[in-house]
Amino acid sequence: MENTAAVSQEIIDLIKEKAKMSRLETIRLISLAKSGHYGSSFSSSEIFSTLYYHIMKYDPERPQWKSRDRFVMGKGHSAVGMYPILADVGFFPKEELDTYTQLGSAFGDHPDMNKIKGIDFSSGSIGHGLSVGVGMSLGARIDGEKYRTYILMGDGELQEGQVWEAAMSAANFKLGNLVAIVDNNKVTVDGNTEELMNINPIREKWESFGWNVVDVDGHDVEALVEAFENLPSVDSEQPTAIICDTVAGKGVSFMEHGYEWHVANLGEEDIKRAIEEIEGGN
Amino acid sequence: MSTTTFHKDTWELYKSLEMSKQLTAGETLARLGNDHPEIVAMSSDLSKPTRLWDFGKEFPDRFFNFGLAEKNMVTAAAGLASTGKIPFVSTYASFLGVLAAENIRTAVAYPNLNVRLIGTHTGIAMGFYGSSHHATEDISITRAMANMTVISPADGVALSEMVEESVKTYEGPIYFRVSRGREEPVYERKENVVQNKIGKANVLKQGTDLTIIACGIEVNESLKAAQQLEEQGISTRVIDMHTIKPMDTEAVLNAAKETGAILTVEEHNVQGGLGSAVAEVLMESGVSCKFKRHGFYDEYSLIGKPYYLYQHYKLDGKGIASVAKEFLG
Structure with a gap:
């Protein structure tokens, strides 16, 4: 998909609609698995849909197109929210999602690049993603390619030391084609990030590592579009971190802000309530 | 490089490196570099002791020094491989096959990428530097990883021949395990004769x-x-x-x-x-x-x-x- 100069209301509405679709499908898919990552998928929904319905260059007919933008999910456990989007944009038939987590399925809790079209790198081991992105960005530079590499990370992921090895190297190698997206939903498995192992101040950390830093409301589609559209040129000498202020479990009131919903399984009544709230939301 | 002059009796790093004649990966890659633009190389502040610098000095745009950050280096190599490159990663085996084992397993072996890892100074070659610098577990560790090929060449000729094969025809991740490079050779280099083929004793x-x-x-x-x-x-x-x-x-x-x-x-x-x-x-x-x-x-x-x-x-x-x-x- 090509970028457009002015963003029409139509596109904004489309991105919002697809974020909603991602949430609804997440509910359905987790109900097949009987366990899954609601909270951290919902905090990323608008980020996924902004990237895949407006910002990124890719071609579902040619998943290995050399010049495509890359997307790597450092927080691979949000894959359940991304699979429906990859299906919707045409990487594979939607029916394939019905196999989610079943024996031999391509679709597990964490994404596999060798089994799923549209997945640029396998993930699951928290803290690897940004390093993968450093490699992809170096590859682009060697080949004279102008694509960007986007790495989605959680705020809990920033507790991994390797993230900062990668941040240091990206600045050192002047990777202006690399974009780190921090889904700052403020919870991890065991509790609230700030109380469990504080990683604040996030902005200052990235700045001190030599990164260009942008703060944005991660559920405000207009703001996300603006942040991504105004990234410095891929030839600039500084990588960019977009820190998204998000809400874990966004869209379902009883899940919002609750670390208890990082991994869970909704009962029948709660599924109904969740679907109603998502469908009724903005 | 430092401009300090050493007295001839003083131990000096670059002099000692000249003794590592069996560490032939860098020179082999330098020879292949023009015909194989997919070759890239990286080390973690040990490009000279591993002699990977022999490639780096010829192809500086395709050589990356990651500093003391092995986990990032190995994972970045995997990212590079996903763009079609053949990355050669070399550092001491204790910091590669042991320290970065999880990164090798998850980012290289599991996605089955064409990353070539060369752990040097393996076994007890680091002698009095102690157990932190020894690697007497790296065969066991890498051998347990699905998709991984594990090679321990006898000398520099063997390393060179199998590095060349790994560039030209071999598919999938490889862990090479080599020593300090000061050892006596086993094989005599022969023009147009390959004496070591991956998988053939x-x-x-x-x-x-x-x-x-x-x-x-x-x-x-x-x-x-x-x-x-x-x-x-x-x-x-x-x-x-x-x-x-x-x-x-x-x-x-x-x-x-x-x-x-x-x-x-x-x-x-x-x-x-x-x-x-x-x-x-x-x-x-x-x-x-x-x-x-x-x-x-x-x-x-x-x-x-x-x-x-x-x-x-x-x-x-x-x-x-x-x-x-x-x-x-």
């Missing part, structure tokens, strides 16, 4: 009473041991099992059937290394023979200069011969 000496199966620098020591054993009337076959995974099972089974006794020799813990891999082949084939693993017996090495350590642990020619005699009874 080399029978370097025929024999009928005993087979020594060795890898890495223990191949040369095993040849010396075989010579001593011959003088005592023990006809000894020597196999260079440079590729530990996938193993040349035919060479193992022929040795078992034809010599009736196998001694494995490795600069590695006997738990899970070359000897274990040979034992697995034998047990599953139903072919039985006398069998012993020689190496480190589930212990961390003493410190000392490597020359003395190899003697202490009976990993030199004389020591291997004594182990063999005792084994045969």
Whole structure:
């Protein structure tokens, strides 16, 4: 998909609609698995849909197109929210999602690049993603390619030391084609990030590592579009971190802000309530 | 490079590196670099001791020094491989096959990417630097990773030939395990003749009473041991099992059937290394023979200069011969 100069209301509405679709499908898919990552998928929904319905260059007919933008999910456990989007944009038939987590399925809790079209790198081991992105960005530079590499990370992921090895190297190698997206939903498995192992101040950390830093409301589609559209040129000498202020479990009131919903399984009544709230939301 | 001048008797890093003649990966990649733009290389502040810099100085745009950050380096290599490159990653084996093991497993082996890892100064080659700098577990660790090929070349010619094969034809991730590079060579370089092919063991000496199966620098020591054993009337076959995974099972089974006794020799813990891999082949084939693993017996090495350590642990020619005699009874 090509970028457009002015963003029409139509596109904004489309991105919002697809974020909603991602949430609804997440509910359905987790109900097949009987366990899954609601909270951290919902905090990323608008980020996924902004990237895949407006910002990124890719071609579902040619998943290995050399010049495509890359997307790597450092927080691979949000894959359940991304699979429906990859299906919707045409990487594979939607029916394939019905196999989610079943024996031999391509679709597990964490994404596999060798089994799923549209997945640029396998993930699951928290803290690897940004390093993968450093490699992809170096590859682009060697080949004279102008694509960007986007790495989605959680705020809990920033507790991994390797993230900062990668941040240091990206600045050192002047990777202006690399974009780190921090889904700052403020919870991890065991509790609230700030109380469990504080990683604040996030902005200052990235700045001190030599990164260009942008703060944005991660559920405000207009703001996300603006942040991504105004990234410095891929030839600039500084990588960019977009820190998204998000809400874990966004869209379902009883899940919002609750670390208890990082991994869970909704009962029948709660599924109904969740679907109603998502469908009724903005 | 520092402009400091050293007195000729002063120990100096760059002088000592010139002694590492068997660390041939860098020069091999430099030779192949123009025809293979997909080659990239990286080290973690050890580009000179690993001699990967021999490539870096010729192709600075395709060489990356990651500083002391091995986990990031290995994972970034995987990212580069996903864009079609063949990354060569080299640092000391203790910081590669051991320290970065999870990154190798998850980012390289699991996605089955064409990353070539070269762990140098493996085993106890770092001598008095101590156990933190030794690697007597890296065969076991990397061999347990699905998709991974594990190679321990006997010398610089062997390393060079298999590095070239890994650029031109071989698919999938590879862990190379090499020593300091100061060792005596086994193979004489020959124009247009490839003496080491990945997955194919080399029978370097025929024999009928005993087979020594060795890898890495223990191949040369095993040849010396075989010579001593011959003088005592023990006809000894020597196999260079440079590729530990996938193993040349035919060479193992022929040795078992034809010599009736196998001694494995490795600069590695006997738990899970070359000897274990040979034992697995034998047990599953139903072919039985006398069998012993020689190496480190589930212990961390003493410190000392490597020359003395190899003697202490009976990993030199004389020591291997004594182990063999005792084994045969």
